Amino acid sequence: MINPGNVATLEVLADLAANNLLGGEAIPLTDLLMIIDCVLSLSRATCIKEIDVPAMRGEGA
Numbered sequence: 370m371i372n373p374g375n376v377a378t379l380e381v382l383a384d385l386a387a388n389n390l391l392g393g394e395a396i397p398l399t400d401l402l403m404i405i406d407c408v409l410s411l412s413r414a415t416c417i418k419e420i421d422v423p424a425m426r427g428e429g430a
């Protein structure tokens with residue numbers, strides 16, 4: 370399970386801007402895709418149960 374914070378989609382960035390927050394409050398989509406690629410490239414000997422990915426300036430970072 371991957372638990373991302375705000376992912377920098379157009380909708381999320383618009384919501385953040387409406388609340389006077391910066392893009393640093395959102396995770397670039399490319400970062401999330403790289404995490405997925407990494408998990409899929411691991412051997413079957415590795416078990417990842419959960420990955421938490423809060424934005425650096427977001428809540429929970």
